[in-house]
Amino acid sequence: MILGDFQLTTISGGVFRIDAGTMFGVVPKVLWQRVVDVDANNLMTSATNCVLIETGEKTILIETGYGSKFSEKKRRIHGAEPGDPLVENLAAHGIGVEQVDMVILSHLHFDHAGGATQLDDQGNPRPTFPNATYVAQRLEWVNATANFPELQGAYPQDNLLPLAAAGQLQLIDGDVEIVPGIRAEVNGGHTAGHQSLFIESGGETAVFIGDICPMAAHLPPLWCMAYDVDLLQTRRAKPQLLGRIAEHGWWALFDHDPEIAAARLQRDAKRGFAVAEALPQL
Template sequence: MNSRELSLGGLRVSGLRDGFFSLDGGAMFGVVPKALWSRSFPADERNRITLGLNSFLVRGGGMTVLIETGIGDRMPARLKELYGLVREEGLVGALTGEGVRPEEVDLVVNTHLHFDHCGGNTRRDEEGRVVPVYSRAEYVVQRGEWEDALEPNDRDKSSYLPDNYLPLERDGRLRLVEGETRIAPGITVLPAPGHTRGHQAVKVEGGGRALFIMGDMVPTAAHVRTSYVMSYDLFPLETMRQKKRFYEQGLAEGWIFGFMHDPEHFFGRVEKREGKYAFRPQVIEPTAG
């Protein structure tokens, strides 16, 4: 069984999905040969693998916090087909299932501003204007990521779609942070560069336990090994350095890890076996309340 709920003291974390999409398996695993990665991710006839569009909802301490917003409902048909996008109720539907309305969300965190992490930040209203979905929320982004999204480089330019983030600034909903920042009781964002320069991870702490949400640093459970780094990463050696740094801290402090693109696991453990890092599923546990 795979858990999608976690209790950390007074905080309750729920793993939710905007849907699933597909990316080239080779690009997802960088230098790792297909003979190895295809054991955990079988490729389709276009060499694509299916990934989750995972989000985490954190409730408690008087706050409702959403980490990542998925792809959202504004993707053009051509790109939907290219990315094999499968959305049914979408993230807003999943939130409704949890009894949360978009206007009840206090904070939204984007680990970075690639479309598969912030596409659900905004929607098109009746007049055709693109507006924030979470109308009362502050959206938390690292300043370095924001600057790069305004002036993206040619390598990952196609992942930065301005309608996903410019309306936040226009409507005064953007909160830029610099470096490690406590954004809510028990919730801290931490720089975790590599995938992009301004990429951030999120740590949620309560009741003496911690969940570390890794964003695209370690997108799936199959990416736990240090050298399993995506070709998309702008600074792969930096990704590897950050993975080791956070794993070591997590092993010492007993962290649970959160995965942004795993199609099955929201949560898991990282173990060290014969000097190599390995994934272990998080056992299901009862939720408080």
């Protein structure tokens, strides 16, 4: 996608399988099964759509997928791809890990920050992108590294602590411009420090929504995930954000949709919002 002076490319950080019930929380199966397909084990396909932004001056990556550090058992459980999908897919696009200047993370769950680090020859985790600054919300980082027992499965520390140890971590506070043309807005809900990223160039805007609305199937305002730590906040923030996107004709970038990379939205009397125009995954 050409967005003003920027080139935006969806780069897969790996496809995996996930329980569909958890992806739709309290929404009855009789409703969500109309919009997603599941296998005999109730598992659905989930993408990890990372966004490569080439500004002409910097090479910036939003999200890192789940990475390459899964044990074989966890890889089987998640139905995850072998190897390091993000690194391999970037290389296929002509981008090496040393060329990435910045990595911006919407939040720090394993399927978004897992690819931020990889194991070296001695089996120790290190930053995947040696020349990049990694950007995250301070509140998200504090919660992710606090070792809360109930959050340990969501925030493996070997995804995170090596970033700080290497001096490559930049923590931001609230709604800020990260670099010219890319700004963060905190919406919470999915996690307390969850942020969406606004990419603006040449009078055009695309919004990486993040897990506030992970797939086009989640466009109904009350359709939320079981993983949301503050369901009420998600239900407040999502329609406000989607309404702005629809009103202004911005592009919405979905992080887990296996079929749609980007879409323009419109209001819909039945579902709240619907896809008006879609750019498919390549």
